[in-house]
Amino acid sequence: MLRTILSVSGKPGLYRLLSQGRNMLIVETLDATKKRIPIYASDKVTSLGDISMYTEEDDVPLSQVLTALKNKQNGAVVDFDYKKASLAELQEFFAQVLPNFDRDRVYANDIKKLIQWYNILINAGVTEFEDASAGDETAE
Known part of the structure; x- marks a missing residue:
């Protein structure tokens, strides 16, 4: 998707x-x-679909990060005021979504952009972030 x-x-x-x-x-x-x-x-x-987030181990596809954020928010938009939040507040919020994210390579603007995109997608009715074809491959 x-x-x-x-x-x-x-x-x-x-x-x-x-x-x-x-x-x-x-x-x-x-x-x-x-x-x-x-x-x-x-x-x-x-x-x-081509974007991923840095973690301490491997990069995680954006679809998995968005799905984790959706699960944390129970499918609702993020009500956290990310525009005025400090770096520490953003990192604390994002650690609840992706605990092992690389704090040196994931900047505050990256977290803000992720939250902004998530809210846009939810408001547009896009709630399935994983590709259906990827799920079919793992089922086989």
């Missing part, structure tokens, strides 16, 4: 990939406006 959700550098929010055109992507905002815009080849685009 996260493969079709995109972050575009320089543009706020998250976007759902609708289609590909010649030298551009057609995306739709995940907010209430559902505005469709083109994203050109010159824009830096990252799929949420």
Whole structure:
């Protein structure tokens, strides 16, 4: 599911990939406006499915981190005021989600962005972060 959700550098929010055109992507905002815009080849685009978080051992895919955050919040948006929180408060909050995260390589802005993205996804009705195909492979 996260493969079709995109972050575009320089543009706020998250976007759902609708289609590909010649030298551009057609995306739709995940907010209430559902505005469709083109994203050109010159824009830096990252799929949420390609992002992972640093831990003391291996990197953890963003889908697993978002699922852990959803379980901690019981599927609700985060009511923690992450915008005004100190580094220590952010790390304490994130340690409840991913206890072994690398405190040297995961910055305060990374935690803030994660919470912001989680809230956007929950408000947009995206609540399944794991790929269904990944679950099928482990079942076999």
